[in-house]
Amino acid sequence: MSRGSRLFHLLVIVSTGCVVLLVLLAFHSETPETAPYGTYVDRSVEETGATNRVAGVYLNYRLYDSLLEVLVFFVAVLGVRHYLGTRERAEIPTLAESEVVRTSAALLFPLALLLGVYLATLGQISPGGGFGAGAVAASGVLLASIALGIDAIERRLRRTTIERIERGALLVFLLLTLLPLPLGRPAMSDLLPKGSPGAVLSGGAIPLYNTLIALKVLAGSWLILRSFVRHRGEI
Amino acid sequence: MAFSAGIVLLGIGLVAIAIRRDLVIKLLALGLANAGSILCLVAIGDRPEARVPICAVCRDAVYADPLPQALVLSAIVINFAILALALVFVMRLVEHYHSTDSRRIEGLVQRDLREGGRS
């Protein structure tokens, strides 16, 4: 390494060290014991009907954040499609996969989908949520593409229908948040009755939003993975 | 304590971005830096002997604060989106410049700009 770059490395390490020390000292200098936590602690179950209070926050109080976040994901999928789209290779050289991988992948695929459905629909009473559900289902479909080969999967899940599903889910999500406006209520306020906490159909519109997000993240992740596989060949 | 671990991870990530020359390793380091900041955000939501914030009647015990956890869900998915896009860009760069060394690519880009004028 030339002298210049060794000096540069030293400078980087020293300045990062200072930043880390500075942040730690300043943060731990006076940490209040009873931090004035947000007022979500007690009333969120009654107001949102969701016993999983995290779902209550990001799908009811702060639904606007989740909406913008799903948009970020949608823009990412558009970007991957745009930059990888032109380089697709017609024939995908399938690798001689050992039989063990094929059967185990085929076996795990339905399990992953089942877990995805569970997490998506019961996000308001048990830990789960749309993002995790979509991701689990997408990795399940990736497993299936390993087992059966991408062409087999593409015949059933054609790209255009997947894209239509993704845009449809996002559109319904956007319109649902605007729906209360014509009814005279503030935007993003609750649509469905809350139901009794802990029941399957509780939490007002939260299960609906959760399912929409799961559908959107599943379609989006699969489109990203599909573009990568089309462009780079099988795993 | 977890907050400190998050800050240390951020530091490691930034050092690796500045030092390692390979673009793929830089992106891994970027993922690490973002994970560090996310760990900080989750860490402040936790409290001594807290419980998981899922409860039908939430009076009797101390619960972890659900808000940071809700914020972090979005942050994780945003980082996934950014990494996926950055990787696609690195793949395009490798196809054109045949190298993933950021210094070499920078040199080639500057030379192309000097020669090619503007468009």
Add this chain to the structure above:
Amino acid sequence: MIARYALLALLPIVAVAALSQRRRLAAIIGMGLFSFLLAVVYLLLHAPDVALTEATIGAALITAIYVLAIRRTGRLAVVADEAPGLLAREGDRIVGLEYEILDRFARHLGLDLSVQIVPHRDVAESVRCGEADIGGGGLVPSGGEGALATRQHLETALFTIGGRGTEAGAESPTVRYDGCFADLDPQALYTGETGVTLDLARFLAVRRSETPDESVLRHPHRLGYAFLVSGRRRALHSELDAYLEGLRDSGELDRLIRRFLA
């Protein structure tokens, strides 16, 4: 709460270990493990939703994308340093005698050729650790070092462009493993204060850029350029050897040499 502190201490260690790997695949697997550890830490911080999301997206999807991104299926990965005339970058294309040979060889195998330019001291290492299939760029292998060298495909000779540094009768430079024997530093040639030993391809390039006529010393013994193939890929090695043999017999090799190095 020992588990919490142990895991928190383990996180930076795994991270540093993962990021200091030389090979990309090892770094990616390391970061996959790191994401999984992070998910467990989130569980200890009473955040199951976040743990689930981090595990699925962080560990599973991000790792899958990285593996796909650096995936080389369906491609013949060649790693080389630039050697004028043999394998050099021109605009955004790569041209040269070795590139032409390898491009035809890749089509012969039904694969895409992907060339990656690295400093010549990394070529042998990349081929040996399997990150690349073939090493090129005007290499003159001496000893077998875990990488098999194919048959010589082009005669070469060593030229020392004199300078006060090396007296005329100095014994020939120890023939080392890498291609151009000395970093080709144009300034050093013009100032002439250090003697630079060059192989044929780079010597021709230097002549074309009309350096002043210093004393030129041609070293006697016979040498030749060759490709490097990883010791574990014997099939590829014999395939490449046979292909080179075919090129030489059909006289195609001489035509290519005239075209690129005349």
Add this chain to the structure above:
Amino acid sequence: MIVVVLPLSHFVLGLFCYAGKRAARALAAVGWCLGAALTVFLMLETRDGSTVTVVLGGWSPGLGIELRFDAFAAVFFPLVLLLELAVILYVRKDDHRPLFYALLQFLLGAVFALLLTQDLFNTYVILELLTLVSFLLVGYERRPAQIWASLKYLVLASIGMSLFLIGIAVVYRHTGTLNLHLLADALSSSGDARWVALAGALLTAGVAVKAGLFTFSLWLPAAHSEAPSAISALLSGLVIKMGIVVFLRLSQLFPLELTLQVLGAATALLGAVYAAYAIDLKRMLAFSTLSQIGYLVLGMAIGTPAAIVGVLGYAVAHGLFKGLLFLAAGEASAVVGSGQFRDLAARRAEIPNATVGALLIGTLGIVALPPLAGFAAKAVLLTSHPGPFIMAVFALTSVGTTFAFSKLLPVFRFRREPKRKSARLAAYSVLSTPILFFIPLAAAAFPGLRLSPSAWPLLVLESVGAIAVGVLLHRLTERRAPRLPGSIFFLEESTLAILIGLLLVYALLRG
């Protein structure tokens, strides 16, 4: 309640853009009309200085996310609409794919959302969306140089955003809320605790990467000069101002005067120097954006309400003429084939007169020739009695800008029989008219704005003096262009610069 419709409608329209290429263009026009109607309605509502406030979901401000249409938004919305209209007209002829229009709608939706939001984490998510969309638009034409510039931009912006996230963590840990107004009270009561300086430093560093401040935004010159010209106009005219808007909000929370003064001065001077010696038009414009951002941030450092009005006015004025300059520069470089000054001057005949006219109006605007936009806004700034140091940097930056833009003088020669007509006259006129008639338009939109007539002669003298000095300097030092260090714009050095910037900001906040 319609406040939330503005951003969301743009997102919905962005989705519908995929119906087809012709539909995408039509939807862009529909989107603009909808935006214009809502803006006019909102501005009429807040004419008497009141604000339109809504908390999404009907919750209390401490729980839900609060959106507010206030003075900042009232100033920026017209700028957004004007630039949107100009870009739509500019790209009318070339057939972009639906993706381009979809990303355009998302970009504008995100800008509207950021101008309205009063929530810290919401600002984070919107800035990320803004980063991603502008990252995709910069690299839209997929040329390798563009892809490299946008990759560097993404990595650095992502680092900035993780610092911002840690800032949010610290603030929430100590105050328990994310709403800006509740935060303002909580922070004012907690005095100068160490964590306030830490949170301020982290948040400021995060936003500074986006806002184009000196040590933090070394990605800006490459990104703005490499992007397609319509996108550069939006980036330099609008997206970079979003950083300024967030700074204005943060300066209500944290004592940022000293920090803004130092960073602003450094950015202004660095930008002016690099702009002075740039040999390529779009690169010079990008560097001049850097210096104008420094100018704005310095204006904010003055801190008096009049200065804030001046900063807002100049931000709008800069958005107008920088957008116009980038649009005209794009067409000129496309026609001539290369953006270098000597090629533009040599092949002046090929550039249509309308484009040269647009370049002229933009240049006159930015060098602050009296009655134009630049002069009016700078006048408000100069009369809010800034300190001597800030005054000196203002003068230096103005001279530097004039010095840089006087390289365009050889291009401003009128030719009677132009070879080709510019197809983008409509786009230029949309931006030129507000630049030329800035003072009457501003008086109509904001009746409360009055400038003391006694100060006019002095201000006119100062502006004309600065222009004269700049042109003179350019004449004298025509030959000797020093070699400026290019390596500070590399990815590794920029990362180091962000770290050093963070330390600097913390020291200034504690100092």
